[in-house]
Amino acid sequence: MSAHSDNGSVFETRTFNLPVDNIDTDQIIPAQFLTTTTREGLGQYCFYGWRFNEDGSPKASSPLRKHDASSQRVLVAGSNFGCGSSREHAPWALLDFGFRAVISSRFADIFRSNALKNGLLPIMVDDAVVQYLLDHPDHAVRIDIANHTLSIEGYGDFDFPLEPFSAYCLTRGIDTLDFILENEAAIAAYEERGTPNS
Amino acid sequence: MPQPTTLFEKVWQRHVVREETADTPAILYIDLQLLHEVTSPQAFDELRRRGLKVRRTDRCLATIDHSTPTTPPDAAGIRHYATEQAKAQVDLLHVNCAEHGIELHSWDSPNRGIVHVMGPEMGATQPGMTIVCGDSHTATHGAFGALAFGIGTTEVGHVLATQCLLQSKPNTLGIRIDGELQQGVTAKDVILHVIGSIGVGGGTGSVIEYFGSTVRAMDMESRMTMCNMSIECGARAGMVAPDQVTFDYLQGRPMAPAGADWEAAIADWATLRTDPGAQYHRLVEFNAADIRPSITWGINPGMVIPVDGRIPERTDSETRDALEYMHLRGGASLAGEPVNIVFIGSCTNSRLSDLRAAASLLKGRQVAADTRVLVVPGSEATRKAAEAEGLDRIFRDAGAEWREPGCSMCLGMNGDIGRPGDLVVSTSNRNFKGRQGRDVRTVLASPLTAAASAITGVVSDPRDFLGGEA
Numbered sequence: 001m002s003a004h005s006d007n008g009s010v011f012e013t014r015t016f017n018l019p020v021d022n023i024d025t026d027q028i029i030p031a032q033f034l035t036t037t038t039r040e041g042l043g044q045y046c047f048y049g050w051r052f053n054e055d056g057s058p059k060a061s062s063p064l065r066k067h068d069a070s071s072q073r074v075l076v077a078g079s080n081f082g083c084g085s086s087r088e089h090a091p092w093a094l095l096d097f098g099f100r101a102v103i104s105s106r107f108a109d110i111f112r113s114n115a116l117k118n119g120l121l122p123i124m125v126d127d128a129v130v131q132y133l134l135d136h137p138d139h140a141v142r143i144d145i146a147n148h149t150l151s152i153e154g155y156g157d158f159d160f161p162l163e164p165f166s167a168y169c170l171t172r173g174i175d176t177l178d179f180i181l182e183n184e185a186a187i188a189a190y191e192e193r194g195t196p197n198s
Numbered sequence: 199m200p201q202p203t204t205l206f207e208k209v210w211q212r213h214v215v216r217e218e219t220a221d222t223p224a225i226l227y228i229d230l231q232l233l234h235e236v237t238s239p240q241a242f243d244e245l246r247r248r249g250l251k252v253r254r255t256d257r258c259l260a261t262i263d264h265s266t267p268t269t270p271p272d273a274a275g276i277r278h279y280a281t282e283q284a285k286a287q288v289d290l291l292h293v294n295c296a297e298h299g300i301e302l303h304s305w306d307s308p309n310r311g312i313v314h315v316m317g318p319e320m321g322a323t324q325p326g327m328t329i330v331c332g333d334s335h336t337a338t339h340g341a342f343g344a345l346a347f348g349i350g351t352t353e354v355g356h357v358l359a360t361q362c363l364l365q366s367k368p369n370t371l372g373i374r375i376d377g378e379l380q381q382g383v384t385a386k387d388v389i390l391h392v393i394g395s396i397g398v399g400g401g402t403g404s405v406i407e408y409f410g411s412t413v414r415a416m417d418m419e420s421r422m423t424m425c426n427m428s429i430e431c432g433a434r435a436g437m438v439a440p441d442q443v444t445f446d447y448l449q450g451r452p453m454a455p456a457g458a459d460w461e462a463a464i465a466d467w468a469t470l471r472t473d474p475g476a477q478y479h480r481l482v483e484f485n486a487a488d489i490r491p492s493i494t495w496g497i498n499p500g501m502v503i504p505v506d507g508r509i510p511e512r513t514d515s516e517t518r519d520a521l522e523y524m525h526l527r528g529g530a531s532l533a534g535e536p537v538n539i540v541f542i543g544s545c546t547n548s549r550l551s552d553l554r555a556a557a558s559l560l561k562g563r564q565v566a567a568d569t570r571v572l573v574v575p576g577s578e579a580t581r582k583a584a585e586a587e588g589l590d591r592i593f594r595d596a597g598a599e600w601r602e603p604g605c606s607m608c609l610g611m612n613g614d615i616g617r618p619g620d621l622v623v624s625t626s627n628r629n630f631k632g633r634q635g636r637d638v639r640t641v642l643a644s645p646l647t648a649a650a651s652a653i654t655g656v657v658s659d660p661r662d663f664l665g666g667e668a
Contacts (some may be wrong), residue, residue, distance in 0.1 A: 118352070
């Protein structure tokens with residue numbers, strides 16, 4: 001598990017809104033920055049095309065200019081967040097930019113899987129809940145990982161899906177690779193037994 | 199009587215090392231991992247950090263494709279990368295593969311190519327396999343009846359170290375397509391039509407099985423084109439049950455079984471099909487006769503219209519955003535819009551049949567004066583086969599650029615990009631904002647539509663060039 005993971009189970013923060021559906025991984029981290037060979041330092045390129053002009057100067061119209069990394073650790077976005085490529089650079093960039101969780105009514109499968117492996121929490125809730133947050137920018141929320149609950153100040157508590165195994169790994173900082181490695185005997189037995197494709 | 203099961207269930211079940219429980223996902227065995235330079239460096243680092251070895255080097259196959267130049271080396275034999283970092287990334291894959299003893303198809307290999315073109319060509323992709331790669335278009339290999347899906351870099355590391363992945367079982371989505379495709383309609387048009395119908399999130403959480411008479415009638419390269427874009431509706435994988443077309447494609451390829459092994463293999467592969475009565479979680483049906491040559495008009499692959507159709511008139515924020523980015527108007531036609539660049543290539547449409555289709559229109563014709571045309575074969579083997587039948591000549595004579603294999607302008611990592619405002623008719627798979635260069639407007643299309651647009655210099659209906667009814 002990465003250094004970004006949280007050993008505590010609960011955190012309180014404020015929201016930051018990007019009211020756009022189908023935010024793809026090319027928007028989160030454009031392909032030109034994928035030639036890196038490390039995981040670090042991608043926050044500066046997060047939403048690059050949205051934040052910067054072609055000459056590298058900041059875009060005055062960028063909604064991300066208003067983001068306060070110190071207080072707004074949760075991104076609220078439209079549906080189907082993280083669609084597109086399998087690049088794990090997307091959660092690496094979002095984490096490095098300052099986010100610890102993303103709230104959306106739907107996540108793309110590979111993005112969700114990549115996010116969980118890096119301690120970026122994908123919080124899937126109903127459209128109505130997302131809409132409430134989009135209508136109330138910079139809103140106080142409380143996130144309880146162990147109980148997979150999102151508490152929205154003045155609105156209510158909402159359950160979000162989180163596989164028990166992911167919750168276990170996230171709250172304890174346990175690495176999923178260790179879990180697979182512990183099953184070495186079963187893997188060896190499988191290889192011994194063989195399949196038609198062995 | 200055993201419960202009837204789907205093709206997906208059969209392949210999944212064969213690879214379960216440890217069953218899913220209430221508390222833990224299943225451990226799934228992976229038969230083949232494909233590797234490339236972009237999504238592997240941090241995975242090899244993790245192995246190094248933990249002191250782990252690659253468990254099964256015989257189940258790894260690597261290539262260089264994303265960051266590589268598609269221009270030939272200069273007179274001194276030097277290849278010019280877009281950036282020093284791109285070259286460093288490619289160099290690092292050489293180091294990692296050498297250190298771990300992984301087969302890498304580099305510049306000197308006659309097989310080097312886009313990872314999803316090379317694997318099938320070498321016969322590495324086989325029915326019933328589980329195949330992964332740090333690349334979302336891994337779904338391509340499902341055309342052979344393999345369960346093939348893209349994974350992130352952390353999981354690339356898991357497979358390198360253990361040959362296994364933790365997976366929760368996905369749902370199944372049956373997509374049935376029946377009937378004969380009309381003239382000028384290809385597998386690319388079929389999949390664009392499907393994505394346009396079910397939406398960019400319509401397959402999320404699912405593995406698709408494509409079936410029906412239209413799918414049966416497709417050759418392997420068409421099936422690969424269709425499965426390739428499964429991820430564009432959110433599905434992890436797309437599969438087609440193997441049949442004689444599959445076996446004929448595979449027989450004699452270098453990594454395919456041979457001799458007695460071949461007979462045993464096809465006997466087994468023939469059992470990989472969905473039983474009568476087996477249920478998909480969801481089923482969507484299409485009639486091939488309803489499908490016209492299709493293109494995208496917006497900023498995701500679900501924004502699809504027939505090439506002779508009109509751009510939707512909607513006022514939702516996503517449509518407005520798309521129209522603004524594309525400099526288009528709701529209710530207008532996209533056909534006739536000036537085209538700056540035509541890109542024929544990518545893991546979706548860079549195989550020999552794609553190049554033949556494009557060449558069939560370009561033969562004896564010229565590309566429009568103001569339109570630049572890049573033709574990028576998917577692999578060295580494809581390039582060689584195309585050159586053997588003179589396709590390179592046809593493209594060059596028409597005024598197109600015949601490039602070296604690679605991902606090229608599909609994602610523009612190697613510097614093959616357009617200028618701001620350019621409109622690109624592209625046979626690739628994604629039309630996201632900025633994907634082919636800042637403020638570049640991408641129109642996804644079939645190789646036939648791309649070639650027709652190359653000739654006229656405007657977005658064009660390929661049926662105008664095919665004779666018969668337009």
